[in-house]
Amino acid sequence: MDRLRVATVWLGGCSGCHMSFLDLDEFLIDLAGMIDLVYSPVIDVKEYPEEVDVCLIEGAVCNEDNLEILRRIRARTRLLVSFGDCAVTANVPAIRNQLGLRNDESVLQRAYVEGAQSNPGVPREPGIVPPLLPQVLPAHQAVHIDYFLPGCPPPADRIRTVLSQLLRGEEPHLEGEQLKFG
Amino acid sequence: MAAKTLTIDGKQISADQGATILDAATDAGITIPTLCHLDGVYDVGACRLCLVEVAGINKLLPACTTRVHEGMVIKTDSERLRKYRRMTLELLFAERNHVCAVCVANGHCELQSLAYSLGMDHVRYDYRFPKWGVDNTHTLFGMDHNRCILCMRCVRVCWHIEGAGTKNVSGRGSGSQIISDLNQPWGTSDTCTRCGKCVMACPTGALFAKGATVSEMERDRTRLEFIVTAREKKQWIA
């Protein structure tokens, strides 16, 4: 069998899901023998490649950059897995949605002007700092997602279960406590 | 009391006249998912998680408030029921703000555990992200409206076990909310005896003991059971 071409991406999340991925310990060594990791924050590849088999999505869709990369990933990947609560539910990043629609401005005001101790001012660097979306979205509200791997972060054994199922060519399936949020 | 015979999931059982389908199923060792039901307090059928199919009746009926009849044929599990239970759960999650990762009840929440045991891996509806507050005015307890599912367990225990009548519901539909007395800060309530029964009864992270942080709000239901046993069996055993 061809080696599975796997990618992982870090959108609006704390990187905790990727830390949990690294917690796979010695399974990472088995994994290295079975997959090609073609794109990920843990390797140095700048451009998302074509014809990827599986991509694990960490994080909610918070800004224009997140949205753009997620759309590109969808177009170039067979299976997308929402990886962790921020991707699955929008989780903590979406708390700003409670401030109402178009909270992107008020939230920046609060953080960079009202809360500033020195140099108040909303950072604007077109092309460098991506603008926030008016509302934070879970990944499946931006693109079609094939499978869901909840948890904040998902414990390593849960990640292992899904990866093992994918490697065996099975449909990923979690049940009971393996689906717990939080 | 006259007995009724009926069939639940193909099993012939008998139940007391006046028993609910939920009582009958529980006695027969059949589990029906419930959320607003709390042993020892009367049922109101608020959550609709306990819906079952009854032969000859087109609509689904709540097991906790439907009384048994002679010859009833009931199904507690089917494709259709699973579909509706999952929808109900997803709507509960979409209606308010449930951020399990930072919730006092994480790991000890009946809504959360029902969701995973019924296979909810994500919510297909748009989250509403409403703006609700937290009432932290009480010296011992707090109320976070973001996590409330309006099951009314708190209202029922406050009125019918404690007899204080502090907790009430105001508003309609998704704008309904649990209030204290005449919709005032809980800490200013004249009727609250600070017994904590509402906190012990709440299935979610909506009511909590102050000082509890993420995942720390574990409930001790034996305190409620103690009173219910005393009432129903006149036995004062903890």
Ligand code: SF4
């Ligand atoms: S109340 Fe339950 S379901 Fe809601 S956020 Fe808290 S733990 Fe999660």
Ligand code: SF4
């Ligand atoms: S603490 Fe007791 S009296 Fe006060 S609101 Fe809760 S149940 Fe009612």
Ligand code: SF4
């Ligand atoms: S506060 Fe808790 S017990 Fe009261 S209605 Fe809300 S979820 Fe139910």
Ligand code: FES
């Ligand atoms: S348990 Fe029956 S409607 Fe809630």
